[in-house]
Amino acid sequence: MASILMIIEARIATTYLLEQIMGACRAHGVDHKxxxxxxxxVDDITTDIIPMFVRCADPQVLSWAQLLADANRSYVYYIDDNFWRIIGDNPLAAYYRHPIVRKSLEFAVSHAETVIVNSPELARFVSRFNTRVAVLPTFFDFSLIEGVSPSFTEEIRIGFAGSPSRVDDLDLISPLIEPVLERFPKTVFEFAGVLPRGVETGSRVRFFPHTGDYDTYIKFQASRNWAIGLAPLIDHEANRSKTDNKYREYGACRIAGIYSNIPPYRNVVKGSVTGFLVENTTESWLDKISAMIESPEVRIKLGSGAFYDVKSRYELRLVSGEWANLFTKIDNDRSKNIKPLNKLKFVWNKIWRKMERYNIHLLVIYREGGVCLVARRIVRKILMRV
Known part of the structure; x- marks a missing residue:
């Protein structure tokens, strides 16, 4: 049985999703921790396991990748975002632009036995660092929403859920919120995790706090009975490299979705059958939302069409075999000419990488809020250790 060690920086939606597919791979002879x-x-890296770094760009991953490469040990790298092309002046963008983070990311990607992605667009970009790229299918675990009943409402709820980093994409729809509310008295906008800039909450504009727990998040989305799900994406390279997660989630919840007409949605949404694709103009978004509000029959048709499409193509058990086959192949093809891990050299590298890590985080915090914010974060860290 192939044994995969998933190595993560934090528990986020991506890691929850990966644990779902890895759990399903067990039926195909692949175990994971x-x-x-x-x-x-170092003792966690036994000779019988294959490490899989998940979205890791922390300087510490550079030490681990160097350790494994020097010992001729195979490892996998999973990435579902184009960290090289994140735009904006936010802390996330500043972090991934830091030279040490870039160096760590690129070394880990370039020396991986296989880089796993879910997007052809991202595969093309990553191939400049490593030609051993595998595009594996995305998926949805329908067991997460079994028994979840949509709440009854006479409102026409229009929803979006995402992390605070998606605020720029919501600029595409923020100008049309007021016109829609004025024209259609039964409409309500609901935002979970992020609120469009310049939009105030009220009885017909609701905000729900972000949750890092994917199980809670998807159950919430399934329960809200959204008539329309929004999936705006500004057209730039980072967004074109994303996965089609909104389509899978809306489809699984029978929500009629409206999607920006760019990859990844252009590749999967069948126009007027499983959703609507729109150009990124206020007029296009307003026209399509208005048309869907006026036609409940179309909403039901699109929601049902998306559900059966997602069920037939993305169901977890259907795609887990393809993931398991890749891991089994990597396990079988591993070099037998491996060397012992150099623990002494690694210890010194690890200490140095930790210092770099703290310096990077302090710099990002300083850019975000100056000396005061740095001081507050340091005090909070000290108090947490007391």
Whole structure:
């Protein structure tokens, strides 16, 4: 049985999703464990396991990748975002632009036995660092929403759920919220995790706090009985490399979705059958939302069409075999000419990488809020250890 050690920086939606597919891979002869990067020890890297770094760009991953490469040990790298092309002046963008983070990311990607992605667009970009790229299918675990009943309402709820980093994409729809509310008295906008800039909450504009727990998040989405789900994406390289997660989630919940007409949605949404694709103009978004509000029959048709499409193509058990086959192949093809891990050299590298890590985080915090914010974060860290 192939044994995969998932190495993560934090528990986020991506890691929850990966644990779902890895759990399903067990039926195909692939086992897995999960370890945080900052808790990883040399003794965890036994000769019978294949490490899989998940979205890791922390300087510590550079030490681990160097250790494994020097010992001729195979490892996998999973990535579902184009970290090189994140735009904006937010802390996330500043972090991934830091030279040490870039160096760590690129070394880990370029020396991986296989880089796993879910997007052809991202595969083309990553191939400049490593030609051993596998595009594996995305998926949805329908067991997460079994028994969840949509709440009854006479409102026409229009929804979006996402992380705060999606605020720029919501600029595409923020100008049309007021016109829609004025024209259609039964409409309500609901935003979970992020609120469009310049939009105030009220009885018909609702905000729900972000949750890092994917199980809670998807159950919430399934229960809200959204008539229309929004999936705006500004057209730039980072967004074109994303996965089609909104389509899978809306489809699984029978929500009629409206999607920006760019990859990844252009590749999967069948126009007027499983959803609507629109150009990124206020007029196009307003016209399509208005048309869907006026036609409940179309909403039901699109929601049902998306449900059966997602069920037939993305159901977890259907795609897990393809993931398992890749891991089994990597396990079988591993080099037998491996060397012992150089623990002494690694210890010194790890200490140095930790210092770099703290310096990067302090710099990002300083850019976000100056000396005061740095001081507050340091005090909070000290108090947490007391």
């Amino acid at each position: 999960v370890k945080f990067l900052n808790e990883l020890q």
